[in-house]
Amino acid sequence: MTASNATATGHKKNSRFKLHLKIWRQKGKNEAGGLVDYDVNDVNPDMSFLEMIDVLNQDLIKKGEEPVAFDHDCREGICGSCAMVINGNAHGPDTGTTTCQLHMRRFNDGETVVVEPFRAKAFPVLKDLVVDRSAFDRITAAGGYVSVNTGSAPDANAIPISKTIADVAMDAAACIGCGACVAACRNGSAMLFVSAKVSQLSLLPQGKAEREERVSRMVWQMDEEDFGSCTNMGSCAGACPKEISLEHIARLNREYLRATVLKKDRQASDSGNG
Ligand code: SF4
Ligand code: FES
Numbered sequence: 001m002t003a004s005n006a007t008a009t010g011h012k013k014n015s016r017f018k019l020h021l022k023i024w025r026q027k028g029k030n031e032a033g034g035l036v037d038y039d040v041n042d043v044n045p046d047m048s049f050l051e052m053i054d055v056l057n058q059d060l061i062k063k064g065e066e067p068v069a070f071d072h073d074c075r076e077g078i079c080g081s082c083a084m085v086i087n088g089n090a091h092g093p094d095t096g097t098t099t100c101q102l103h104m105r106r107f108n109d110g111e112t113v114v115v116e117p118f119r120a121k122a123f124p125v126l127k128d129l130v131v132d133r134s135a136f137d138r139i140t141a142a143g144g145y146v147s148v149n150t151g152s153a154p155d156a157n158a159i160p161i162s163k164t165i166a167d168v169a170m171d172a173a174a175c176i177g178c179g180a181c182v183a184a185c186r187n188g189s190a191m192l193f194v195s196a197k198v199s200q201l202s203l204l205p206q207g208k209a210e211r212e213e214r215v216s217r218m219v220w221q222m223d224e225e226d227f228g229s230c231t232n233m234g235s236c237a238g239a240c241p242k243e244i245s246l247e248h249i250a251r252l253n254r255e256y257l258r259a260t261v262l263k264k265d266r267q268a269s270d271s272g273n274g
Contacts, residue, residue, distance in 0.1 A: 010108075011045035017109040019043050021056065023068055024116040026125050029132075033125065035114065045105035049092060050075060050082060052104050053115075069128040075100040077241065080176030083183070084129045085116040090180035090239040098178065098241040118183035122190070122226045133179050135225035136193060140177075142221035143214035144197040146206050159205050172200035174242040184239030187228030192236040194222050195252035196244045202255050212259035219256055 026033025057067035073079040082099040086092035175196035201207030
């Protein structure tokens, strides 16, 4: 086999191979679920993982069986909806990769692959591989925005921002809200997600006006949603397809402390003790 007609794991180009899948099937939110065995005999190494499940679903539909429910939208690493755990890894074995960007050439002929939904108290399973990640939407709604109360938004280019700050804010803005950080954390913590949103906005001049209220409200909402505490294990960053840095969690902690101290100062001065 030459380098030109073989993939990294030795699949010949345009060849087909077999996979044995164990997929979590669950009819509904309050139903018991379990792993069900499936064989897929026509896997192209160049397919994405989602396309491989499409092939399985076509087979299931032809046989009159219920297809596997899974979330997907953009299929190019942007929307964050393709949440699943593959062989114990949120978004599969490759770093910096969403499930929709994971290629089947990463797997070997005859391999058994276990596919499960994201597991976290705050992300209940709705059906098969689909989980309810609306807790993230509620955290974002609590403060993950910049208010523009009158007139039109100022021209972004009119506000000078240093390249260093812009780069860090852009890195934080890469978060796609997929939830892999929560699924990978043994505490089910959402700190990496919240830290990315808080960092992105608190670093930029446009986000500074609501800086304290934002971090207080987002952290409060995170706690309301039953996410666990961060114990600095770092599994979140390891699973993040956008490689969001743990430095953002440190910034979130600083922002939260700052907001708490300023609030206490204000309360003391309002009561005449300041
Ligand atoms: S921090 Fe990473 S893993 Fe967590 S939601 Fe954002 S992109 Fe997904
Ligand atoms: S389907 Fe949009 S990121 Fe995977």
